[in-house]
Amino acid sequence: MLSYEQALEHLLAAATPVTEARRLPLAALRGRFLAEALVSNVTVPPLDNSAMDGYALRCADVPEPGVVLPVSQRIPAGSVGTPLMPGTAARIFTGAPVPPGADAVVMQELCEHAPDGKVIVNQVPTPGQNIRRAGEDIAAGSVILPAGTRLGPAEIGLAASVGAAELPVRRRLRVALLSTGDELTEPGQPLPAGGIYNSNRHFLRALFETFGCAVTDAGHVPDTLEATRAALREAAAAHDLIVTSGGVSVGEEDHVKPAVEAEGALSLWKIAIKPGKPLAFGHVRKVGAEGTAESTAFIGLPGNPVSCFVTFLLFLRPYLLKRMGAAVVVPVARELVSASAWTKPEDRRSFLRARIAADGRVELYPNQSSGVLTSCVWADGLVDTPAQQTFAPGDTVRFLAFSDLL
Structure with a gap:
């Protein structure tokens, strides 16, 4: 089995960005x-402007509080004043250009109206006070959004x-989403004996749409090899990526792996993580309009809901981001203190559902089974735990927040 890092490196190496x-x-x-x-x-702002409603003036004209100055002009936002006459103040509003000659703005709460259109300034200003300088946000000619920025x-x-x-x-990445498993029933339909509702199909579509993909729901594929092969061929024709949920293990009814190998090839299968070991990556052949051999990328996610959700975030998310030209694809883990103990060392790297408690520490969900989808709603993220490692309350753990992954 490949390690987490090896598998991610393999996927990202194959993730060619769309060019259109x-x-x-x-x-x-x-x-x-x-x-x-x-x-x-x-240039933003294009001119020096006022950060406050108040009075623009010369600092030299207000050596002490209580100075009375005549108001020589009024400058609302969107207007440009005239040069400020010495010994006067300009009534100015937030965002309005500061008139030439003024070197400070005193907020209106520190001033009083006086008779005959004058103002009493009750604060000794300092040069530059309450003035936003031209270009302090953006300089003309500067790059303000690099290529690959998610908007x-x-x-x-x-x-x-x-x-x-x-x-x-x-352009949006075109994704075909296939569901497999005869036990699956769509929400809203009567649930037969032995059946389960198809949750993966719906949260996967929501995840793809979160990342701006154009998703085609290619439906529910019957559990036969021929039906699976036919669905893969059809999906390959008009998509950049085919994603399946379930059927990539080695059971007699798991037909996705042999179907992909018949229609293309697999270059990755099984990863040393928990949950989510049976993750598959490869391609499905398609024939171009002129007979040239082309292929569509394939990713097979596990069928267990939590495994499916976690492997999407850990592997499919960075793969999608790179294919869509994102500048940053791998999130940074946070170093947080655990409120819980983990006393069951696994032989694989584990990603444990957890949330941040009121005191800022991380607490684990009590049931870490890969079928407990309620844990993904309860949790704020995943604790990244190396194989054969335990931790106790007070230990530092690596935490991948859902808010950084979605």
């Missing part, structure tokens, strides 16, 4: 991956702040 890109408007960018670096054509609300807002109305993004 298109320009999309800001409203359609959420979750997409930037195909080219965004370089700002403007979320903050990134989209940043693009808008430099006037970008659309951005080039990589």
Whole structure:
């Protein structure tokens, strides 16, 4: 069996990013991956501006509190004032350009209205006070979003702040999702004796959509070798990746592995982790329009719900991110203190469902069985535990937070 690091390295080495890109408007960018670096054509802010509603003035004109100055102009946001006359103040609002000659802004709460359009300044200002300098956020010509950035609300807002109305993004990765197992029943249908509801199909689709993939639900494949081979051939024709759930073990009814080997090849099978040992990776052949041999990548996830969920996050997630051109694909583990004991050393590297307690320590879910999907809802993440290792309350553990993985 391959180690976690060996398996991940193998997958990432084969994860060739899609090259096609298109320009999309800001409203359609959420979750997409930037195909080219965004370089700002403007300086932000373009001029020195006020960080407060208040009064722009010269520090030299207010040597002590209580100085009375005439208000010579009013500058709302979106307007540009005139040079400030010595011995006067300008009424100014947040975001408005600071007039030439002014070197500070005193917030309005520290000022009082005086008769005849004057203001009483009750604070001695310091140079630069409450002034946001031109270019302190963005300099023209600088890269503000590198290629491979996953575009979320903050990134989209940043693009808008430099006037970008659309951005080039990589096309969505086309994923075909196949479910296997005659025991599976779809939610909403009567559950026959010996049957189970198909949870993997639905949380996998949600996970793929979370990462911006274009998902085709290729349906439920009957537990026969020929049906599995036919489903793989059909899925390979128009997709970048085929993903199955279940059927990659070695039982008599596990047909995915021999089907992939008949239609293509497997280059990875079985990983020394728990949960999730039966993870498969390879390709399915397809014939191009001109008869050239091409292939579609294949990943077979375990059938147990927790194993399926965990291996998606550990392996499929970084694979997807690299194929979509992401700049960063592997999350950084946090070093946290355990509130629980782990006294059952495993012969494989274990990823234990856990959550962060109110005191900031990590506590384990009591039942670490790979069939207990409630643990994934209860948990905040996974404790990465090396093989043959135990830990006690107070020990430091490596924690992979779901918030960093989704």
